[in-house]
Amino acid sequence: MKVYIYKGFERFWHWTQVTLIVMLALTGFEIHGFYELFGYREAVMIHDRTAWAFLALIVFAIFWHFTTGEWKQYIPTLNLVKEQIGYYVTGIFTGAEHPTNKLVYNKFNPLQRLIYLGLKMLVIPVMVISGFAYMYLNYPNDTFVLGNLGPVAAIHTMGAFFLIVFIIAHVYLTTTGHKPLSSIQAMITGWEEMSELEAKEMVKSEMEYSLKVAKHHLITDKDRSAFLDEALQETEEKLGVKNRLHDVLSGSGAGYFRLDTNGDYIEVNKAWANLYKYETVEEIIGKNFSLSRSEKSFAQLKGNFDQVLSGETIEHGLVIRKCQDGSIGYHTLTMTPFMKDNKIIGVQGVIINIDRDNASKLQWDNE
Amino acid sequence: MKRILYIFSILVIPQFIVYMIITRTDNQCIVDTELPAEIEVVNYTKKADQKNILVADHSKFEILQQEFERPQDVTLACLSCHTERHHELMANNHWTWDRTEKLAGRDSVVTLGKRNMINNFCIGINGSEKTCVRCHIGYGWEDKSFDFSKKENIDCLVCHDQSGMYIKAKGAAGYPVEGLNLNIISQSVGSPKRENCGICHYWGGGGNNVKHGDLDKAMNSCSKDVDIHMAIDGEDMSCVACHTTENHVIKGKAYAFSSENKNRATCTHCHTDAPHNDKILNQHGDRIACQTCHIPEYAKANSTKMVWDWSTAGRLNEDGSQIHEADADGNHNYLSIKGTFVYDDHVKPDYIWFNGTADHVLLTDSITEIPVQINTLMGSYNDKGDNCESTTCSKIWPVKIHRGKQPWDPILKRIVQPKLWSPNKGDSAYWVDFDWNNSIVAGMRYSDLPYSGEYDFVETEMYWPLNHQVASADKSLQCVDCHTTDNDGRLAKLEGFYLPGRDHYDFIEYIGILLVLLAVAGVVIHGGIRIVLRKNCLHDKK
Secondary structure (H helix, E strand, C coil): CEEECCCHHHHHHHHHHHHHHHHHHHHHHHHCCCCCCCCHHHHHHHHHHHHHHHHHHHHHHHHHHHHHCHHHHHCCCCCCHHHHHHHHHHHHHHCCCCCCCCCCCCCCCHHHHHHHHHHHHHHHHHHHHHHHHHHHCCCCCCCCCCCCHHHHHHHHHHHHHHHHHHHHHHHHHHHHCCCCCHHHHHHHHCEEECCHHHHHHHHHHHHHHHHHHHHHHHHHCCCCCCHHHHHHHHHHHHHCCCCCHHHHHHHCCCEEEEEECCCEEEEECHHHHHHCCCCCCCCCCCCEHHHHCCHHHHHHHHHHHHHHHCCCCEEEEEEEEECCCCCEEEEEEEEEEEEECCEEEEEEEEEEEECHHHHHHHHHHHC | CHHHHHHHHHHHHHHHHHHHHHCCCCHHHCCCCCCCCCCCCCCCCCHHHCCCCCCCCHHHCHHHCCCCCCHHHHHHHHHHHCCCHHHHHHHCHHHHCCEEEECCCCCCEEEECCCCCCCCCCCCCCCCHHHHHHHCCECCCCCCCCCCCCHHHECCHHHHCCCCCCCECCCCCCCECCCCCHHHHHHCCCCCCHHHHHHHHCCCCCCCCCCCCCCCHHHHCCCCCCCCCCCCCCCCCCHHHHCCEECCEECCCCCCCCCCCCCCCCCHHHHCCCCCCCHHHHHHHHHECHHHHHCCCECCCCCEEEEEEHHHCCCECCCCCECEEECCCCCEEEECCCEEEEEECCECCEEEEECCCEEECCCCCCCCCCCEECEEECCCCCCCCCCCCCCCCCEEEEEEEEEEEEEEECCCCEECCCCCCCCCCCCCCHHHHCCHHHHHHHHHHHCCCCCCCCCEEEEEEEEEECCCCCCCHHHCCCHHHHCCCCCCCCCCCCCCCCCCCCCCCHHHHHHHHHHHHHHHHHHHHHHHHHHHCHHHCCCCCC
């Protein structure tokens, strides 16, 4: 199964970086005196120009990351770092599953986040700054003159060695995907091949993500109609699972339900039944939705239910459900009218489970 | 198909464009060996544009239409039209043979010159003036009693003769040889040509190209291989084209005598301080003298003297006659009067930091350092001047180092001045009597200096910044001549600063290479285990 991971700009950015860093390394180590390749003078000129090109690319990339919000992908987390290291040290040999999944909105595992952030915040700035000093603070005519080129050159050289080590590890780790070449293929085409299990996990997360995004839009955007369609469509595009949404839904962790105008369950999927801790789907069919709430929250639900019946789409935000065994769960709820022959004959909705830990975060998001 | 095109356009085409941009060949930066680029200069009229206007035909001047008895009469005739010029000449160090300057590293201002200095060639003129002043622009300097204020003793002809007939005699206190037709010679006068300057500046130290190494009689008529400026098939420039002169003040410094950074003839006078079409090369000019790259070797036509060992002098044939030994090129290996020599040609210069100021060993100085530094060219990497706005910023300069072994007084720890020349035997002159002690006693007494009575020979070094025998651009030094880890790199021995391509820090190299090797080893081991356990790997066990 293939999933769309890398957008066009990212791939352009990545491969341009490859070209530039390879050229910087080849010319840089020639200038350092390791070998003769381009000729010293050419090497210096190429290194200089490449550095400027690299700087231009960095500016573009920063712009892109901030306008698209992709910079959040680099927010470091220690969550699962241990598991990720454990995977590379042992799990990978026994064929264990990856402890983390690659997702469009979370395409780096926690180790990658740390390493890439380190590269971006530490190694690259140090290389740029020391490179500038090397090039432009060297001669007495310069406004600020270095006492000696040595320390700057030492830092620049050390940074270069770190980058070489990074490249070796980075290229090697691309082979740890679903198949040895699937990561590289993904960086070229944007689509990464994944195992069924990973893809399924991914679909679930994508749904959650898309709905969250849709919800966000609803809060800020007055146009509430057809948001679910939009969200699903977006998800479909990202996943490349066009017209298979129903399958996806039934296979995902998102619960689907349909009520008639009285509020009786007509249809629920397996995931819904699981979330409410019913053994089978049949147990709930025909029963009233008042079962799923505490008395107090049901009044609110009822109000929304009536609104949906009048044609509105309601994004309910966080709700607390009462499960069959009396326990409590959290989920987000989205309800739209269910139409047949242009008449509203019921209400359908999607619920997405939320861990207790994440629930508070989501509430915070809503505020 | 559309997708492939899309991928191609965002991944492959940008790489191609980026590669083309960063490796673009900059035409300006390439030395075209086929067609020499037109070099832009200022303050100089190129040969093709020069108009030779004869200012005055001296043969038509009545005062020169006479049979001159004495050379002084010619001088007086000159001065009768060129009145007051003698004041300029008498202030010129070609006349005074000294200059009053502050020695670098010392507080005192001293008056120094050929008159009272020592070198590690013929050591010094004291006691031997009569022969040494063959290169003085004057007549009659036989000893200390010479009157420097007598204008008729100025020798105009040695510099201004254009007939090529004017020759100064050996051991004749600066007088020309007997029997010259001073009438014709005086009518020929004009602006000095290479031959006029060269007769002394080529031949200093007792032979052609002996001293400087970059001033050689071959440069009277040379090809571009020897000197790009003076080549007769090129600009055919004379000495005074660069050593521009106004009121007989000639631009140029010889740091065998000079100490201060002033009145120097510079490359940038014509070539500006941004002569390259390449910013990085121009920046190099902030710390590197033009000469460093553009004079890759010296003594290109004839050999120059690299070593002069006086300590072996005095060996004579059994019949008492002097020994002359020469190598296949005709360079002396040994002379009884002077000792042992080493000559060399096509010599790679030594390189030093130099800021245009110098110190000199004086006959009154106590020697503290062996080899004795006859002259010390000041400068270091850390001497950056006032952001180099001033010219005192040290630059890397090419120098000829002449190594000597010459007499000194090991008790008083001073270099000594022997009397070398005399027309007569028994006059204590070493070149006649071959007695060191007597010659030193005589020389030191003549110089009013103490002598312990004991002498020995001490190693000395003298530094000659190179300025001539400039090479064409394509034969100049290239980046890797200096930016190299090779031990024979041009700057391999110049320490105290970090030179990219030459220098590195061992610990950085070791850590860096170790990390890279560890990474490779990690990949090999990790990957190896994965391959061995392939069945379990890669999630496709199903």
